[in-house]
Amino acid sequence: MQKETTIINENQAIRLLKQNGLSITDSRKKIVQLFLEQDGALAHGDIEKKAGEKFDRVTVYRTLQVFVDKGIIHTIPTADNSIRYALCKDDCGEGHHHDHHVHFVCDNCGVTYCLDDVVTPEIKLPKGYTAGHVEVVVEGVCKNCKTPFS
Amino acid sequence: MQKETTIINENQAIRLLKQNGLSITDSRKKIVQLFLEQDGALAHGDIEKKAGEKFDRVTVYRTLQVFVDKGIIHTIPTADNSIRYALCKDDCGEGHHHDHHVHFVCDNCGVTYCLDDVVTPEIKLPKGYTAGHVEVVVEGVCKNCKTPFS
DNA sequence: TTATCTTTTGCAACATTGTTGCTTTTTTGC
DNA sequence: GCAAAAAAGCAACAATGTTGCAAAAGATAA
Numbered sequence A, B: 001m002q003k004e005t006t007i008i009n010e011n012q013a014i015r016l017l018k019q020n021g022l023s024i025t026d027s028r029k030k031i032v033q034l035f036l037e038q039d040g041a042l043a044h045g046d047i048e049k050k051a052g053e054k055f056d057r058v059t060v061y062r063t064l065q066v067f068v069d070k071g072i073i074h075t076i077p078t079a080d081n082s083i084r085y086a087l088c089k090d091d092c093g094e095g096h097h098h099d100h101h102v103h104f105v106c107d108n109c110g111v112t113y114c115l116d117d118v119v120t121p122e123i124k125l126p127k128g129y130t131a132g133h134v135e136v137v138v139e140g141v142c143k144n145c146k147t148p149f150s
Numbered sequence C: 001t002t003a004t005c006t007t008t009t010g011c012a013a014c015a016t017t018g019t020t021g022c023t024t025t026t027t028t029g030c
Numbered sequence D: 001g002c003a004a005a006a007a008a009g010c011a012a013c014a015a016t017g018t019t020g021c022a023a024a025a026g027a028t029a030a
Helices: A002-021 A028-038 A043-050 A057-070 B002-019 B027-036 B044-050 B058-069
Strands: A073-076 A086-088 A101-106 A111-118 A130-141 B073-076 B084-087 B101-106 B110-117 B129-139
Touching: A028 A043, A028 A086, A043 A057, A043 B058, A043 B073, A057 A073, A057 A086, A086 B084, A101 B073, B002 B027, B027 B044, B027 B058, B027 B084, B044 B058, B058 B073, B058 B084
Parallel strands: A101 A130, B101 B129
Antiparallel strands: A073 A086, A101 A111, A130 B129, B073 B084, B101 B110
């Protein structure tokens, strides 16, 4: 079972890389797989750890950069100086990200979730300001950490 | 004129430090003054530069930490791995920040503004999630960078 | 499949950013 | 001004991020 899931993810990873015109390499496959296996978002450090010391730090930095450029992953700003990355939905592509969903960081487990179904609200800005992208990060307790009777 | 403003800011800085039970030192005064003189938010690096190489890097780090703890300044998350800081309104204090306003980052000039009058909206979360603090960062063009006829 | 060209990786060296312990200096309260 | 307390400065270190270049792996076409 474990193995089967891994293979499915590997195939999906390869498909995703090909779609974006990227060479299929071990590190790219592995990193995409990590995102596919993962419920939440990943920071650079997480990826290095989860990859099992297999790849050079530089490779991870460059791979993440390529993925962001190609619209495969997007960044999530946090208050602790550690950018997190998460897979983009299908409508993102090279040069244009469309991540209009809210992000959620759990106080308890620290996991960052993409709430794909929660759309960022319209913000009414003061006169003179023009809005581009709106980023919303909610901090609180996630569904897994919620205590049953509270 | 220049000098007079500086003095006013210095007095205000001293008042702010005293209110929070902090010793009055050159670095603290200077750093508070930088925030008072400044329209937008400041990153650690900005402060080091603006202070004119006068203070040790460690002093700046520790001062900012103290200010955050005391509720004098608050942090603003960004997507570029550089936390920014801005003055809190009066209703923040030690151990409890109340920054329910929206932040704005200008694409053109890079300045980060606190839009004190724009309140963060209510976000409806999926079942099981409990919201604590909500952080909204809008990216776009600010009032100063707006071209007259567009 | 192999030869060749292109892309990516890994390494080394470096730059920047942030942290910690400890001594000296400054501030505070008397 | 003096003693106690707080903060600054220094040094050393840790973590994070960047760049150039040679070696390795991937893509392409005969």
